[in-house]
Amino acid sequence: MNFLDEINRRRTFGIVSHPDAGKTTLTEKLLLFGGAIQEAGAVKNNKIKKGATSDFMEIERQRGISVATSVLAFEYKNNKINILDTPGHKDFAEDTFRTLTAVDSVIVVIDVAKGVEEQTEKLVEVCRMRNIPMIVFINKLDREGKDAFDLLDEIEQKLNLTVTPLSYPIGMGYDFKGIYNVWEKNVNLFTGDPRKDIEDTIEISDLNSSELDDLIGENSADTLREELELVQGVYPEFDEKAYQAGTLQPVFFGSALNNFGVRELLDCFIKIAPSPRPKESDTREVDPKEKDFTGFVFKIHANMDPKHRDRLAFIKIVSGKFERNTPYLHVRNKKKLKFSSPNAFFAERKEIVDISYPGDIVGLHDTGNFKIGDTLTEGEELNYRGIPSFSPEHFRYINNADPMKSKQLEKGIDQLMDEGVAQLFRLELNNRKVIGTVGALQYEVIQYRLEHEYGAKCTYEPLNVHKACWVEAEDEKNEEFQDFKRVKAKFLAKDKRGQLVFFADSSFSLQMTQQKYPSITFHFTSEF
Ligand code: G4P
Numbered sequence: 001m002n003f004l005d006e007i008n009r010r011r012t013f014g015i016v017s018h019p020d021a022g023k024t025t026l027t028e029k030l031l032l033f034g035g036a037i038q039e040a041g042a043v044k045n046n047k048i049k050k051g052a053t054s055d056f057m058e059i060e061r062q063r064g065i066s067v068a069t070s071v072l073a074f075e076y077k078n079n080k081i082n083i084l085d086t087p088g089h090k091d092f093a094e095d096t097f098r099t100l101t102a103v104d105s106v107i108v109v110i111d112v113a114k115g116v117e118e119q120t121e122k123l124v125e126v127c128r129m130r131n132i133p134m135i136v137f138i139n140k141l142d143r144e145g146k147d148a149f150d151l152l153d154e155i156e157q158k159l160n161l162t163v164t165p166l167s168y169p170i171g172m173g174y175d176f177k178g179i180y181n182v183w184e185k186n187v188n189l190f191t192g193d194p195r196k197d198i199e200d201t202i203e204i205s206d207l208n209s210s211e212l213d214d215l216i217g218e219n220s221a222d223t224l225r226e227e228l229e230l231v232q233g234v235y236p237e238f239d240e241k242a243y244q245a246g247t248l249q250p251v252f253f254g255s256a257l258n259n260f261g262v263r264e265l266l267d268c269f270i271k272i273a274p275s276p277r278p279k280e281s282d283t284r285e286v287d288p289k290e291k292d293f294t295g296f297v298f299k300i301h302a303n304m305d306p307k308h309r310d311r312l313a314f315i316k317i318v319s320g321k322f323e324r325n326t327p328y329l330h331v332r333n334k335k336k337l338k339f340s341s342p343n344a345f346f347a348e349r350k351e352i353v354d355i356s357y358p359g360d361i362v363g364l365h366d367t368g369n370f371k372i373g374d375t376l377t378e379g380e381e382l383n384y385r386g387i388p389s390f391s392p393e394h395f396r397y398i399n400n401a402d403p404m405k406s407k408q409l410e411k412g413i414d415q416l417m418d419e420g421v422a423q424l425f426r427l428e429l430n431n432r433k434v435i436g437t438v439g440a441l442q443y444e445v446i447q448y449r450l451e452h453e454y455g456a457k458c459t460y461e462p463l464n465v466h467k468a469c470w471v472e473a474e475d476e477k478n479e480e481f482q483d484f485k486r487v488k489a490k491f492l493a494k495d496k497r498g499q500l501v502f503f504a505d506s507s508f509s510l511q512m513t514q515q516k517y518p519s520i521t522f523h524f525t526s527e528f
Pocket of ligand 1: 017018019020021022023024025026139140141142143254255256257258
């Protein structure tokens with residue numbers, strides 16, 4: 001197969017949802033279709049169980065699993081499909097945001113009974129801002145849930161999307177009879193048998209034929225006809241270009257647990273979802289078809305084996321071929337690096353690969369060279385954009401609890417920050433270290449990992465910060481900025497790159513500060 005065919009057959013995507021909507025179940029069923037796993041239950045549940053937030057073993061177990069399930073690759077109808085795992089737990093939302101910089105499209109799973117939930121809103125907003133093509137899968141149709149129209153309405157309102165159903169449910173919950181597939185123009189009847197497969201779909205060339213009445217009963221057939229007419233009247237026709245541009249979102253209905261509607265989703269997905277897309281860098285847009293390799297680090301994972309302190313850096317290949325034992329430029333360090341054992345990931349194993357293509361993810365063993373967002377190229381000096389740090393929501397001072405181990409503590413904090421576990425700030429006033437995180441759980445993870453991986457001990461002290469904002473001055477020399485630095489000296493810090501950050505202790509004080517210093521811009525992400 002030639003290079004272009006390899007690119008065109010790749011689909012790299014993420015599944016996002018609020019916890020419990022069915023992401024893991026859907027992932028597993030997709031893998032079953034791809035023959036990547038043999039039985040249900042093979043994909044370990046990658047979520048922090050309720051009530052287990054202070055159970056360190058649980059966190060460790062999760063970290064182990066999340067390496068294994070970071071990328072799940074499988075073949076389906078001559079497509080190479082890479083699913084990038086996104087943690088559902090809200091304390092790890094930043095991890096998910098970063099993973100979204102490496103996907104070419106997304107499937108959003110929504111629970112038919114619960115509708116649009118908080119995490120879904122946040123994640124979809126990020127996808128929308130980046131024009132990532134999204135397909136919506138409404139799950140658990142075997143249960144009583146919201147009316148299909150109400151749900152579509154809710155999705156449009158709350159997620160700010162323009163939807164068009166490509167399948168439509170016939171009944172729901174107890175009365176769930178199946179789905180009409182608008183995309184393939186056939187009916188798929190629900191028997192509640194998870195082993196159902198493709199042969200069970202019945203082609204319906206004409207919705208008005210009596211065949212439909214025979215299949216699902218006269219009443220259901222009439223209701224379906226009426227509803228589909230409404231659907232046609234209300235929702236725009238599916239348009240592949242609009243979907244790929246991120247302006248139109250097709251919707252599918254089904255039940256992942258019963259493996260119902262999943263094959264239809266997957267068959268449509270491979271046809272319409274984009275193959276690897278061009279990506280913007282600081283100098284130019286890079287096309288996947290370019291001959292020279294480029295890629296970027298979107299995730300770093302500390303190795304599970306405490307005896308070998310190496311880490312795995314996950315690289316998304318943007319263009320060209322990535323080859324084993326070939327020197328590539330680490331642009332930030334201006335160093336050439338060679339990799340003798342790049343890993344590719346499959347559902348149940350990882351393997352050393354010689355060649356990888358755009359869209360693929362390779363795991364590189366790293367002894368501390370990489371930071372999230374780093375770019376690798378064949379020599380060109382460019383940097384991929386789009387991995388911002390978000391304004392953390394929790395803040396604590398970090399103190400050294402074992403003065404004999406201060407070097408280890410420094411190193412541990414440094415490496416954990418490179419991995420993107422949390423953000424480190426230094427107060428301007430007294431140089432004290434402050435750790436900012438998206439979720440409270442991270443503090444326990446940091447403390448535990450510092451002790452077990454670096455032999456260092458730390459304690460925390462509370463710090464009252466409402467929000468941290470990156471500060472940008474119109475002119476650093478002007479009177480207003482100097483005044484701001486003087487008056488707010490107690491509330492200023494620097495992040496790891498030396499950028500100035502303002503710690504607002506309440507939303508009121510943030511507002512007042514913004515009003516008082518109009519020539520200063522306060523950013524809520526580090527990328528501006
Ligand atoms: P998540 O990864 O999005 O957090 O969700 P997950 O797939 O773990 O699913 C959450 C729960 O919803 C699971 O039940 C799962 O079996 C159930 N579920 C998923 N899809 C469907 C569906 O189509 N219909 C129905 N009725 N249930 C579905 P659980 O009891 O929390 O876990 P488990 O003990 O079954 O693993």
